[in-house]
Amino acid sequence: MLLIDCPYCGMARPEIEFRYGGEAHIARPADPAAVTDEDWANLLYFRSNPKGVLAERWRHAFGCGRFFNCLRDTLSDKILAVYKAGEPRPDVGAERAEPRE
Amino acid sequence: MRFSFVNVALQALKHNAGWPGQWRNTEPKAAYDAIIIGAGGHGLATAYYLAKEHGLTNVAVLEKGWLGGGNTGRNTTIIRSNYLWEESAALYEHALKLWEGLSQELNYNVMYSPRGVLMLAHNTHDVQVGKRHVHANRLAGVDNEWLTPEEAKAFCPILNIARDVRYPVIGAALQRRGGTARHDAVAWGYARAASARDIDIIQNCEVIAICRDASGAVSGVETTRGAIAAKKVGVVAAGHTSVVMAMAGVRMPLESYPLQALVSEPVKPMMPCVVMSNTIHAYMSQSDKGELVIGAGTDAYMSYSQTGGLHIANQTLEAICELFPAVRRMRMLRNWGGIVDVTPDRSPIIAKTPVPGLFVNCGWGTGGFKATPGSGHVFAHTIARGEPHPLAAPFTLDRFRSGRLIDEAAAAAVAH
Numbered sequence: 001m002l003l004i005d006c007p008y009c010g011m012a013r014p015e016i017e018f019r020y021g022g023e024a025h026i027a028r029p030a031d032p033a034a035v036t037d038e039d040w041a042n043l044l045y046f047r048s049n050p051k052g053v054l055a056e057r058w059r060h061a062f063g064c065g066r067f068f069n070c071l072r073d074t075l076s077d078k079i080l081a082v083y084k085a086g087e088p089r090p091d092v093g094a095e096r097a098e099p100r101e
Numbered sequence: 102m103r104f105s106f107v108n109v110a111l112q113a114l115k116h117n118a119g120w121p122g123q124w125r126n127t128e129p130k131a132a133y134d135a136i137i138i139g140a141g142g143h144g145l146a147t148a149y150y151l152a153k154e155h156g157l158t159n160v161a162v163l164e165k166g167w168l169g170g171g172n173t174g175r176n177t178t179i180i181r182s183n184y185l186w187e188e189s190a191a192l193y194e195h196a197l198k199l200w201e202g203l204s205q206e207l208n209y210n211v212m213y214s215p216r217g218v219l220m221l222a223h224n225t226h227d228v229q230v231g232k233r234h235v236h237a238n239r240l241a242g243v244d245n246e247w248l249t250p251e252e253a254k255a256f257c258p259i260l261n262i263a264r265d266v267r268y269p270v271i272g273a274a275l276q277r278r279g280g281t282a283r284h285d286a287v288a289w290g291y292a293r294a295a296s297a298r299d300i301d302i303i304q305n306c307e308v309i310a311i312c313r314d315a316s317g318a319v320s321g322v323e324t325t326r327g328a329i330a331a332k333k334v335g336v337v338a339a340g341h342t343s344v345v346m347a348m349a350g351v352r353m354p355l356e357s358y359p360l361q362a363l364v365s366e367p368v369k370p371m372m373p374c375v376v377m378s379n380t381i382h383a384y385m386s387q388s389d390k391g392e393l394v395i396g397a398g399t400d401a402y403m404s405y406s407q408t409g410g411l412h413i414a415n416q417t418l419e420a421i422c423e424l425f426p427a428v429r430r431m432r433m434l435r436n437w438g439g440i441v442d443v444t445p446d447r448s449p450i451i452a453k454t455p456v457p458g459l460f461v462n463c464g465w466g467t468g469g470f471k472a473t474p475g476s477g478h479v480f481a482h483t484i485a486r487g488e489p490h491p492l493a494a495p496f497t498l499d500r501f502r503s504g505r506l507i508d509e510a511a512a513a514a515v516a517h
Contacts, residue, residue, distance in 0.1 A: 001410045001411065001412050002402070002410075015401070015410065015412075016412060019401070020401040020402045022356075022403075037502045037503070038502055040502075041354075041501045041502040042352070044445070044501075045354040045445045045501040046352045046353065046354045046501070047343075047352075047353075047354065047355065047356050048343075048352070049343035049344075049353065049355050049356050049357055049403065050343075051341070051343075051344050051405045054403065056402065056403075072402075074357075074403060074404050074405050074406070075404075075405050075406060076406065077404055077406045
């Protein structure tokens with residue numbers, strides 16, 4: 001079970017208090033009518049699914065109820081940074097957890 | 102050497118010292134007609150059917166670890182074909198029909214055991230969905246029948262059908278032709294049969310790049326054991342499909358999640374069938390060794406960690422203890438996780454890709470084992486002909502653009 005630091009509550013809480021929100025920083029189009037089928041498919045269904053650092057959304061469903069973003073290494077499951085919705089993705093390149101393999 | 106009564110008897114007289122290796126381990130050649138990336142059940146089956154059905158034998162199967170060491174060796178070995186949509190039912194039923202003759206075809210005992218798969222309903226919604234599946238399956242020619250709790254208990258006597266529990270059993274769908282098979286034997290059987298047809302199986306050979314020529318078409322792969330040229334490359338890499346496809350610059354509609362399973366200490370035969378419950382993410386059967394084989398749900402978040410959260414397995418065990426009170430004091434011997442590649446509609450992708458010569462067979466999510474023979478069979482056709490097999494035709498990559506999804510997620514017989 002992950003221990004996740006909620007940037008709003010300012011404390012680490014167990015994963016079961018949170019709901020997963022999938023990949024972060026996927027912006028909705030400003031003008032949906034102008035979006036092509038390819039771009040809709042990319043927006044709705046295609047994901048980077050990286051083996052490495054992933055920016056993802058979590059919602060503190062049984063806490064403050066708010067969405068925030070998280071950088072996590074998907075091989076070690078180590079959480080590298082949490083940050084509030086709307087903030088830019090932090091640079092954690094140097095802090096990247098060592099692969100276990 | 103074929104497995105036959107005569108050969109078994111002759112080898113017994115020689116203390117079984119004369120059995121040869123079951124497949125050749127070869128050095129990679131400089132070029133092949135086709136390369137399959139991933140020597141799990143699906144990849145090896147693809148290679149076997151390429152040779153058998155399409156006469157393509159200049160084929161290599163590349164595996165970064167050992168064959169059958171990924172999800173083929175980690176799943177709970179359940180086989181069934183009672184999917185809701187016609188496209189899915191046809192594909193999985195194709196696989197089930199191949200399972201029925203597979204041991205004879207491969208001359209290798211895959212221990213396919215059609216012991217029946219019982220899918221429990223715990224609430225009104227489950228009953229409606231379950232009955233809808235039964236009707237849809239019967240229209241599609243797939244066996245499936247509805248049982249009362251008493252009939253379900255008669256079929257699986259250790260099942261608890263008391264009404265005063267958290268998840269009472271109020272009905273069940275039964276596919277009698279469903280069952281289990283020995284997962285390792287499936288990989289070994291296909292490897293042996295493919296190797297006998299001159300296909301090269303190359304283990305400990307990780308693909309690190311997919312090469313493309315000036316026109317953009319596939320020209321081969323770079324591996325940890327050198328470059329190998331091929332005009333056709335089939336990616337069958339399960340949870341790592343996104344990683345491999347990224348080598349060719351292709352983005353996939355996939356997310357990879359850890360899925361867990363566990364086995365108990367072995368006991369005498371106590372469970373005659375497979376029981377699964379989608380509502381509480383619990384699957385149980387008994388292996389021929391006597392271990393109870395239990396499947397749990399996926400973790401909430403995507404990951405390549407090959408472990409799952411303990412609370413996930415714990416939730417499954419709580420439900421198992423209620424459904425089967427007889428197992429409450431049994432100890433679990435091992436648990437493990439595998440990485441499953443999940444598509445948005447929970448249906449697989451068996452298709453050509455935007456890159457000429459590059460084919461992909463992925464997205465089997467939490468339930469790919471049951472499809473192994475059918476998946477290999479239709480994917481071999483897709484690679485050999487360059488056009489999808491009729492049964493694979495709906496399972497394109499393009500369906501996510503066109504909107505023609507095969508939505509087994511909403512219709513799921515199981516909560517994937």
